[in-house]
Amino acid sequence: MTIELPSETQDAMRELILLVCLHDRDAAQHCWTAFRHALAQAGPGCEGHQLLWPLSEAAGTAGAGFYVEWNDAAALVRSVQELAARAGLRVDWGVADPHAPAFLAAHGVPALMTIAQASLRAAGHVLWCWDTQADAFAGWLVRSGDEARLAGVAARLQLMIDPADETC
Template structure:
């Protein structure tokens, strides 16, 4: 089934993809193509907030993250990879954020708050979208793009929040 999005929605999705690809036009073009393929396999009524599922599939771990609520190690690995893509390192406050004792003391929302403080200090913001499931998903964007991201999200009717405001 092919889903045809209105041109305004396509334009907003292209802008969102460019933001989550940190303005890397080649990566954004690859994600746009992957988004089109994912959208072709999406069910009918894939609009508004439901567009995030094919987008998540399209961005994969290169520009996004998706972790289960009870997998803090997956969040640490995912955020590390996103930060590395931007040339950043997250200060988790410990030498090894994958150490069992550290992970046992922090759930996914707590780790997102820690990561957010470090990333904001470096000019980036971790954003999450409501998966409406027992999971967390989102992207890393430049902090200077926050207003633009909020505008795109409003046009697309997406429920997104900075990661440190997500619980």
């Protein structure tokens, strides 16, 4: 089943996807296609904040987003490193091996998002998260210069999103 969003919602979602894909038009087109498929699976009534579920699925397939359980520190480190690498960045976790069991045991997902955010902001990017209303964290990376634009698109779509260091 194809779900047709109002044209202004489609335009805002396309803009959001372009930001999430770091202005890579090919990746954004792939993500848009995956979003439309995920939206069709979600069914009628998917609007406002609920649009983040199909977006999260689509961003994941395009390598532009992350979704981790609230207690999976290793998955967060891995996911954020992949997002950063896609942008040509390296996250400074403050340790030689962020996958070391002792480091992961000492930091929960919220603390790790704060550490990553400091490093990414210094490199001109911002990690954003959305409220999954579940025991999980999800989000994406955008350029720092796109923060105001992202916030505007989120407001138009009625999405509850925040910079990752403000999520917790």
